[in-house]
Amino acid sequence: CCSFIIKPFCCNGVSERIKKDRQRALGLGSVQQAVRYLNQDFQALRDDCLQNGSLFEDPMFPAEPASLGFKELAPFSTKTRGVEWKRPTELTEDPQFIVGGATRTDICQGALGDCWLLAAIGSLTLNERLLHRVVPHGQSFNYQYAGIFHFQFWQFGEWVDVVIDDRLPVKDGELMFVHSAEGSEFWSALLEKAYAKLNGSYEALSGGSTTEGFEDFTGGVAEMYELKKAPRDLYRIISKALERGSLLGCSIDITSAFDMEAVTFKKLVKGHAYSVTGLRQVEYRGRQERLIRIRNPWGQVEWTGAWSDSSSEWNSIDSAEKDEMLCKMEDGEFWMSFQEFLRQFSRLEICNLTPDALSQDTTSFWTTVTFEGGWRRGSTAGGCRNHPNTFWINPQYKISLLEEDDDPEDDEVACSFLVALMQKDRRRYRRQGQDMHTIGFAIYEVRGCPSVHMKKDFFLRHSSCARSETFINLREVSTRLRLPPGEYLVVPSTFEPSKEADFVLRVFTEKQSESEEMDDDVEVNLSEEVKTFFHHILKQLFSEALFITFCRGPDLNMLTAAQRKVWTLTRSQKDGSARLGLLEFQILWNKIRKWLGIFREFDLDKSGCMSSYEMRLALENGGFKLNNKLYQMLIARYADNEIIDFDNFTCCLVKLEAMFMVFSFYSSCSVVSPQWLCMTMCG
Numbered sequence: 001c002c003s004f005i006i007k008p009f010c011c012n013g014v015s016e017r018i019k020k021d022r023q024r025a026l027g028l029g030s031v032q033q034a035v036r037y038l039n040q041d042f043q044a045l046r047d048d049c050l051q052n053g054s055l056f057e058d059p060m061f062p063a064e065p066a067s068l069g070f071k072e073l074a075p076f077s078t079k080t081r082g083v084e085w086k087r088p089t090e091l092t093e094d095p096q097f098i099v100g101g102a103t104r105t106d107i108c109q110g111a112l113g114d115c116w117l118l119a120a121i122g123s124l125t126l127n128e129r130l131l132h133r134v135v136p137h138g139q140s141f142n143y144q145y146a147g148i149f150h151f152q153f154w155q156f157g158e159w160v161d162v163v164i165d166d167r168l169p170v171k172d173g174e175l176m177f178v179h180s181a182e183g184s185e186f187w188s189a190l191l192e193k194a195y196a197k198l199n200g201s202y203e204a205l206s207g208g209s210t211t212e213g214f215e216d217f218t219g220g221v222a223e224m225y226e227l228k229k230a231p232r233d234l235y236r237i238i239s240k241a242l243e244r245g246s247l248l249g250c251s252i253d254i255t256s257a258f259d260m261e262a263v264t265f266k267k268l269v270k271g272h273a274y275s276v277t278g279l280r281q282v283e284y285r286g287r288q289e290r291l292i293r294i295r296n297p298w299g300q301v302e303w304t305g306a307w308s309d310s311s312s313e314w315n316s317i318d319s320a321e322k323d324e325m326l327c328k329m330e331d332g333e334f335w336m337s338f339q340e341f342l343r344q345f346s347r348l349e350i351c352n353l354t355p356d357a358l359s360q361d362t363t364s365f366w367t368t369v370t371f372e373g374g375w376r377r378g379s380t381a382g383g384c385r386n387h388p389n390t391f392w393i394n395p396q397y398k399i400s401l402l403e404e405d406d407d408p409e410d411d412e413v414a415c416s417f418l419v420a421l422m423q424k425d426r427r428r429y430r431r432q433g434q435d436m437h438t439i440g441f442a443i444y445e446v447r448g449c450p451s452v453h454m455k456k457d458f459f460l461r462h463s464s465c466a467r468s469e470t471f472i473n474l475r476e477v478s479t480r481l482r483l484p485p486g487e488y489l490v491v492p493s494t495f496e497p498s499k500e501a502d503f504v505l506r507v508f509t510e511k512q513s514e515s516e517e518m519d520d521d522v523e524v525n526l527s528e529e530v531k532t533f534f535h536h537i538l539k540q541l542f543s544e545a546l547f548i549t550f551c552r553g554p555d556l557n558m559l560t561a562a563q564r565k566v567w568t569l570t571r572s573q574k575d576g577s578a579r580l581g582l583l584e585f586q587i588l589w590n591k592i593r594k595w596l597g598i599f600r601e602f603d604l605d606k607s608g609c610m611s612s613y614e615m616r617l618a619l620e621n622g623g624f625k626l627n628n629k630l631y632q633m634l635i636a637r638y639a640d641n642e643i644i645d646f647d648n649f650t651c652c653l654v655k656l657e658a659m660f661m662v663f664s665f666y667s668s669c670s671v672v673s674p675q676w677l678c679m680t681m682c683g
Contacts, residue, residue, distance in 0.1 A: 024158070028158075029157070029158030029159055029160075030158075030159060031133060031152075031159050031219075034152050034158075034159040034160055034161040035158055035159065035160045035161065036160075036161055036163075037160045037161060037162045037163070037197075037198065038060045038163075040060065040163040041163075042148065042150040042161060042163045045148055045163060046144065046146045046148050049146035049147065049148060050144060050146050054146075055087070055146060055147030055148075055165070056146055056147045056148035056165045056166075057147075057165055057167070058148075058163065058164055058165040058197075060163075060197070061164060061165075061193075061196075061197040063085035063165070063167040065080055065083070066201070067196070067197075067201055067202065068080050068083065068169060068201060068202050068203065069201050069202055069203025069204070070201060070203060070430070070431040071203060072203060072206075073201070073202060073203040074203075079111065082171055082172070083169050083170065083171050083176065084169075084170050084171070085167040085168065085169055085170065086167065086168060086170045087147060087166050087167055087168070088141060088166055088168070088186045089141065091168075091170065091175075092183065092184050094184060095141045095184055095186055096140075096141065096184055096185050096186070097139050097140045097141060097149075097185070097186060097187050097190075098135075098185065098187045099182065099184070099185045101128075102125045102131055102135065102187060102188075103125055103330060106125070106180040106181070106182075106185050106187065106188045107121050107122050107125075107178060107180070107188045107297055107299070108178065108179050108180065108181055108297070108298065108299040109177075109178060109297050109298050109299070110175060110176050110177035110178055110179060111171075111176050111177065112176070112177045112178075112202060112203075112205060112206060113206040113207055114177075114178075114192070114205040114206060114207075114208070115272050115273045115297050115298070116207070116208040116209055116210045116212065116213060116249075116273040117192070117195065117205055117208065117210075117212075117213045118178060118192075118273075118297035119210045119213070119249045119273035119274055119275045119295075119297050120210050120212075120213025120214050120216075120217060120247060120249065120273075120275075121188060121191065121213065121217075121297075122275040122277070122295055122297055123210075123214070123247040123248060123249065123275045123276070123277070124217050124247065126245075126247075126277060127245045127247075129245075130217065130218060130245065130353070133152060133217075134151055134152055134153065134191070134217050135151060135187055135191060136150060136151070136152065139187075141186075147165050147166050147167075148163065148164070148165055148166070149163075149164055149165075149166055149190050149194070150162060150163045150164070150194070151164075151190070151191055151194040151195075153194075153195065153198060153216045153217065154215065154216050154217070154218065154219035155198070155216065156372075156422065156424050156425075156504045157370050157372065157504055157506075159219070160198070162194040162195075162197055162198050163194075164190065164193050164194045164197055166186070166190060168186075168189055168190075168193065169202070175189055177189065177192055177202060178192045181299055181331060192205075195216075199427040199428060200427065200428040200430075200431060201431065203430070204427040204428065204430050204431070205427070208427075208475075209273075209349065209474050209475065210247075210249030210251070210273045210275075210349050211224065211249070211349045211351055211474075211476065212474075212475050212476070214247040214249070214349070214351030215351055215422075215476065217247070218247065218351055218353050219353075220246070220247075220351045220352050220353040221351070221352055221418065221420050221478060221506065221508060222349060222350065222351045222352070222420075222476060222478060223349075223350050223352070223418075223478060223480065224347060224348070224349050224350075224478075225237075225347065225348040225349075225350070226346070226347060227250075227341075227342050227345055227346055227347060227348055228346070230342055230348075234342075234348070235279070235290055235338055237350070238276065238279060238292070238348070238350075239279050241350050241352070242276075242278065242279060244352070244353065245353055246350055246351055246352050246353055247350070247351040247353075248275070248276035248348065248349065248350050248351075249273055249274060249275055249276060249348075249349045250273075250274050250276055250294065250341075250345045250347060250348050250349070251271070251272060251273050251274065251345065251346060251347050251349075252264075252268060252269070252270045252271065252272070252344065252345055252346050253270070253271070253346040253347065254270050254271040259271060263301065264344075266303060266304045266305040266344075267301055267302060267303055267304045268303055268344055268345075269296065269298075269301060272296070273297070274294050274295060274296055274297070274345075275294065275295045275297065276292065276293070276294055276348070277293045277294065277295050277333065278292070278293035279291070279292055279293070279338075280292075280293070280325060280335075282317050282318075282321060282325075283317060283318065284313065284316055284317055285316055289337060290337065290338035290339075291307060291335045291336065291337060291338065292335070292336060292337075292338050292341045293329070293333060293334070293335050294333070294334060294335075294336065294341070295330065295332050295333040295334075296332040296333075296334075297332065298332055299331045299332040300331065300332055301332070302332060302333070302334040303334045303336050305336065305340065306336065306337055306340060307334075307335045307336050307337055307340075308334055308335070308336070309326065309329075309334060314326070367508070367509050367510075367511075367512070367513060368506060368507070368508050369506070369507050369509075369513075369515040370504060370505070370506050371395075371397055371504070371505040371506075371507075371515075371517060372502070372503075372504055372505075373395040373492070373502070373503055373504075373505065373517075374395075374500075374501065374502040374503065374632075375394070375395075375493070375494055375499060375500055375501055375503070376500055376632045376635070376636075377498045377499075377500050377612075377635075377642060378498070378611075378612030378613070378635040378639050378642040379393065379612060379613075379616070379628065379631045379632040379634075379635040379636075380393055380394060380395055380628055380631070380632060381393075381394070381494065381497055381498050381499055381500055382394040382493060382497055382613070383493055383494060383495065383496050383497030383498070383499070384440065384442075384471060384493050384494070384495050384496075385442055385459070385464070386495075387496075387497050388456065388459065388460060389456065389613070390497045390613050391456075391459055391491070391493065392454060392455055392456045392458070392459050393613050393616065394491050394492065394493045395491075395492060395517070395628065396453055396454060396489055396490070396491050396517070396518035396519075397489070397490045397491075397492075397505060397507075397515065397516070397517050397518060398446065398451065398487060398488070398489055398490075398515065398516050398517075398518050399417070399487070399488045399489075399490060399507055399509070399513060399514075399515050400486075400487050400488075400513055400514040400515070401415035401417065401483060401484075401485050401486060401487075401488065401509065401511075401513050402415075402485060402511065402512045402513055402514065403415065403485065403511035403512045403513075404484075404485055404511070405482070405510055405511065406511075412482075413484055413485070414482040414483060414484055415482065415483060415484070415485055415509065415510065415511060415513075416480070416481070416482050416509075416510040416511075417480075417481055417482075417483075417507060417508060417509040417510065417513070418478060418479070418480045418481070418507070418508040419441060419443070419468070419478065419479055419481065419490060419505070419506075419507055420476055420477070420478035420505070420506040420507075420508070421439055421440070421441050421468070421476065421477050421478070421492045421503060421504075421505050422475055422476040422503060422504045422505075422506070423436065423437055423439055423475055423476075423501045423502070423503050424501065424502040424503060424504060425502065426475065426501065435473070436473040436474060436475060437473065437494045437495070437499045437501055438471050438472060438473045438494060438495035438496070439471060439472070439473075439474075439477055439492070439493070439494055439495070439503070440467065440468035440470065440471035440472070440477050440492075440493065440495065441467065441468050441477070441490055441491060441492040441493065441505075442464040442466075442467045442468075442490075442491050442493075443464055443465055443466040443467060443481070443483075443488050443489065443490050443491075444458075444459070444462055444463075444464055444465060444488065444489040444491070445462075445465050445486060445487070445488055445489075446487050446488065446489045447486050447487050449487075451516070451518060452518065452519075452520050452521075453518050453519055453520050453628070454489060454518065455617075465483065465488070466479075466481050466483060466488075467479075471495045489518065490505065490507070492505055498642065519627045519628055520625045520626065520627055521625060521627070522625065522626055522627055522630065523624075523625040524623055524624050524625070524656070524657075524660045525623035525624075591653075592650065594622070595622065595649065595650055595653055596646070598618050598621050598622050599618065599646050599649055601618070601621070602614045602615070602617055602618040602621070608645065608646070609643045609644060609645050609646075610643070610644045610649065611642060611643065611644075612635045612639050612642045612643070612644065615634075615635070615638075615639070615644045615649065616631055618649070619652075619653075619656075622653060624653075624656055629678060630678060633678055634652060637652075638651065638652045
């Protein structure tokens with residue numbers, strides 16, 4: 001079970017988020033205006049190096065052992081002993097960034113298990129426009145060379161520009177990791193280094209799904225097909241995907257750890273990522289034979305069965321066609337029959353470059369909505385539906401499907417959409433011994449239900465109407481669905497409760513739709529007696545001048561001071577004598593009796609403590625409706641390992657009451673600001 005340090009929600013966090021939202025509205029994070037990763041400006045850094053006559057040395061990803069890895073590639077490990085960092089200018093007399101265009105032969109795997117990434121890069125070279133988005137023009141070892149390069153990747157909803165220096169890890173005079181077949185071309189090695197920096201180290205790239213690389217190179221959305229259950233029109237699906245420039249990969253499942261990268265009798269590698277690079281239909285012995293072209297990123301070890309490079313099948317087709325098909329292949333690339341492909345391989349991954357590419361009709365345009373959320377232990381990490389007591393605390397999102405598809409061949413009235421759930425930044429946590437969580441989602445029909453966060457009873461009474469095909473420990477799980485027009489609740493979750501992570505939920509709809517996060521409004525229901533008590537105290541505390549200042553606009557320093565005074569006064573007498581009068585004691589005693597009753601009601605096992613999700617229900621019973629962010633902050637502050645005792649429960653309620661009353665006393669706004677509450681409750 002993993003845990004993260006939850007940073008307190010403060011005014012700086014609020015202002016930063018508002019600033020980021022404004023920048024996004026102005027185009028920051030788009031392909032045309034990528035975010036500077038770690039705030040490094042490529043142009044400014046290069047100009048500074050050129051002016052000083054120096055070569056760039058990246059302080060954010062230094063040429064040191066820690067940048068290599070943390071376990072097998074850890075400092076002082078066998079694999080990193082004797083490693084040097086050298087620039088291409090030190091490795092060859094005439095280094096080149098790209099020679100004659102980027103091709104699949106530029107990508108040969110080294111001593112790192114990132115074949116999934118290299119398969120994605122290999123597919124990327126088939127689409128020049130996409131390649132130049134990731135590998136910007138104008139970089140070389142000649143013109144304006146300063147030992148600095150940059151690359152652009154899509155990361156969880158936005159494009160980022162990653163700057164690196166060109167010092168590469170070398171062992172025994174050879175590049176350790178990806179390299180070109182020629183040895184003098186370095187764009188692929190530098191691209192791998194930039195991606196390693198983005199993920200924390202080279203070793204963080206070991207093991208993964210090709211779709212992860214596909215999506216980070218395109219911003220597209222991936223789909224996966226199990227070839228043992230392949231749809232009948234899979235050949236057409238692949239053909240259309242290649243025509244659109246989609247990226248495709250395939251692999252063979254392993255049955256045990258001993259199978260990893262085991263080579264079969266006919267030279268296929270298990271547990272290894274391949275690129276799909278082409279399709280062709282040929283006339284063979286009086287019939288049409290469907291062929292598929294596949295590439296091994298190792299640049300070697302090729303299929304030796306039917307339609308392999310030297311097989312006899314090639315002698316039975318037109319010689320000109322044979323010469324054309326074989327001469328266009330690259331090292332590590334081979335043809336095989338489509339039926340053999342379905343038998344030999346286990347899985348096909350397709351990354352559609354844009355939502356529009358999901359449709360067979362090129363005139364239709366899919367609508368995309370993106371939500372950013374998080375699972376936090378004790379407040380929003382409820383696990384899957386196998387855990388009914390906590391499943392309801394997961395984040396919830398409502399999708400309103402308003403129009404059915406235009407599909408004259410299908411009498412069923414339905415709306416097509418795709419849901420893609422992606423967990424963020426998990427590779428970075430490998431250094432701490434963590435990895436991908438097992439994730440998925442469930443979908444419920446909520447026609448006629450209120451637009452609030454649905455509670456436990458709803459999920460006990462209702463079954464899901466759709467869900468992800470499986471819960472799996474991949475970065476992203478996606479499913480294409482068709483449901484009747486209506487309102488639906490999407491509940492993303494980890495498989496087990498209390499697993500913490502941030503996520504991005506993307507929903508692609510073919511027709512008009514509306515989407516929103518389901519969260520409760522922040523409200524409080526206090527008795528008139530309590531309100532009168534607090535107002536009397538506040539009137540004594542602040543002068544008329546200060547009251548006017550607060551009405552014009554709250555000042556953070558004043559609010560913090562007010563908060564401290566009210567907090568002290570709720571424990572003492574309103575005249576500051578540190579003694580409670582009879583009336584004050586009666587009000588306080590009644591509140592404590594009420595809160596004790598609520599606490600006992602929700603302490604289901606009578607242990608003297610409540611779980612964090614029981615606390616949420618208890619607070620609602622006490623008159624407080626709070627949103628997810630406030631609950632996360634309260635659990636982080638008042639819970640101990642997801643457990644709340646009565647003392648902390650009482651402290652939380654006292655402070656909540658005080659802060660609600662301070663806000664209502666000094667604000668003309670009838671709705672309490674969640675940001676203000678977060679800011680004051682974490683203080």
